[in-house]
Amino acid sequence: MASLLVRLVASRLPHYQLAIRRNLLWAFAVFPLFAGVAAALLSYLPEWKPQANLWLADIIHWHHAYLFSPASWHGVFLLFCLIGLLALFAWRGWQGVSEVQRQQLLGLLSERDKDGLAELDTPVPMAFVAGLWSPKAYITRGLASRISAKERRVISLHEQAHICRRDPLAKFAFSLLTCLYPPGVRRFLQAEFELAIEQLADEWVVQRYPQPAIIAQALLQVEKIAVNAQDRQADDAYSYFARHAVERRVHHLLGVSEYRALPVVTVVVLAISATLSSAAGVDVLHHLFETLFLH
Amino acid sequence: MQLGELEKQVLQYFWKGRTADAKSVYAHFEKQRGGTLNTIQSTLDRLFKKGLLSREKQGHAFQYSAAMDRQAFIAKLIEEIGEDYSADPGSTLIAAFSTFSEKLSDDQVSALEKLIEARRAADSKSSC
Numbered sequence: 064m065a066s067l068l069v070r071l072v073a074s075r076l077p078h079y080q081l082a083i084r085r086n087l088l089w090a091f092a093v094f095p096l097f098a099g100v101a102a103a104l105l106s107y108l109p110e111w112k113p114q115a116n117l118w119l120a121d122i123i124h125w126h127h128a129y130l131f132s133p134a135s136w137h138g139v140f141l142l143f144c145l146i147g148l149l150a151l152f153a154w155r156g157w158q159g160v161s162e163v164q165r166q167q168l169l170g171l172l173s174e175r176d177k178d179g180l181a182e183l184d185t186p187v188p189m190a191f192v193a194g195l196w197s198p199k200a201y202i203t204r205g206l207a208s209r210i211s212a213k214e215r216r217v218i219s220l221h222e223q224a225h226i227c228r229r230d231p232l233a234k235f236a237f238s239l240l241t242c243l244y245p246p247g248v249r250r251f252l253q254a255e256f257e258l259a260i261e262q263l264a265d266e267w268v269v270q271r272y273p274q275p276a277i278i279a280q281a282l283l284q285v286e287k288i289a290v291n292a293q294d295r296q297a298d299d300a301y302s303y304f305a306r307h308a309v310e311r312r313v314h315h316l317l318g319v320s321e322y323r324a325l326p327v328v329t330v331v332v333l334a335i336s337a338t339l340s341s342a343a344g345v346d347v348l349h350h351l352f353e354t355l356f357l358h
Numbered sequence: 359m360q361l362g363e364l365e366k367q368v369l370q371y372f373w374k375g376r377t378a379d380a381k382s383v384y385a386h387f388e389k390q391r392g393g394t395l396n397t398i399q400s401t402l403d404r405l406f407k408k409g410l411l412s413r414e415k416q417g418h419a420f421q422y423s424a425a426m427d428r429q430a431f432i433a434k435l436i437e438e439i440g441e442d443y444s445a446d447p448g449s450t451l452i453a454a455f456s457t458f459s460e461k462l463s464d465d466q467v468s469a470l471e472k473l474i475e476a477r478r479a480a481d482s483k484s485s486c
Binding site for chain 1: 361366370428429431432433435436437438439442450451452453454455462466467470471473474477478481
């Protein structure tokens with residue numbers, strides 16, 4: 064249900080205001096867990112409130128939770144789902160820890176710290192923040208040697224924004240939550256989230272360095288340096304860092320993009336409908352399995 | 359690429375251009391952090407297996423040296439981060455200055471440059 068909803072709003076998402084987009088993305092990220100908990104709670108409603116109007120329980124048509132037995136096929140199915148869910152989270156967590164350990168090596172290898180940017184002695188042109196709990200900003204010599212003082216200032220502020228906002232940690236939490244989605248939907252959500260945190264960092268920079276044209280220029284300059292480096296050297300590492308979705312960021316910085324608002328009522332109605340549909344979907348799935356086992 | 363604390367220290371030791379056997383490395387680190395010769399030997403062996411140290415047998419002992427210099431090691435790390443990013447961009451735990459997605463065409467770049475120039479001109483007019 065959440066995947067369908069994501070596909071429904073995918074084309075509209077870039078046109079919503081940045082704050083709305085960020086909140087919607089987080090809402091999509093937590094929705095699978097929220098819908099699961101909501102479906103479980105709704106199934107227990109008839110037992111908790113036997114005297115109450117049970118129209119909600121009628122909608123989901125799953126009103127025999129009290130008959131649940133862990134030893135039945137229901138229990139086995141739930142156990143498999145639970146194991147799968149935990150394995151997925153553990154795998155993603157382990158991936159994150161491995162990545163963090165590798166990033167810690169960068170800290171050991173970085174040299175002088177100037178303007179809050181630790182320098183790495185490599186020709187690959189890059190600037191980034193790494194580290195979950197104690198994020199640190201890095202710039203490579205390949206980039207530092209080819210930018211002006213103004214551009215360096217913009218990059219430094221941008222990376223400070225990521226550090227203050229703890230964006231690598233937010234990215235980790237988001238990727239952990241969205242790992243429940245099918246790959247295509249997950250990649251779309253993660254790419255949009257990545258863009259949103261970059262745009263929020265750009266806005267943070269504008270507040271402290273109110274010259275959007277210079278910030279946009281720095282962004283475009285880094286793009287060009289990366290593309291040039293890729294053309295000049297046959298090093299695979301360049302190709303990974305030469306692809307940038309700077310267009311939407313530049314448009315956002317210069318105020319060219321026109322954004323729409325999204326009424327809270329629409330979001331609430333959609334969220335409730337999606338939650339109830341997901342809960343109703345449990346009943347469909349349940350009867351499908353029951354039919355398979357009985358016939 | 360993951361390295362333990364001692365592995366990092368040993369690597370730093372060899373990046374200073376040294377060539378040494380296990381006993382010499384142990385003698386160096388014994389003063390700094392204690393430990394045993396066996397620990398140093400297994401650390402050197404792990405670093406060799408990871409491709410970070412090279413070794414040559416001289417007499418009964420191996421003489422170790424750095425297989426790649428510091429800069430090459432950093433480039434290797436950055437390349438690994440890049441590979442991870444390429445495989446699954448959104449799940450990589452770095453926040454980069456540039457947002458990586460599709461490559462911009464020349465037309466897109468020049469259109470953006472015009473936009474930026476127009477904004478700069480408008481900004482300088484308003485400040486006059």
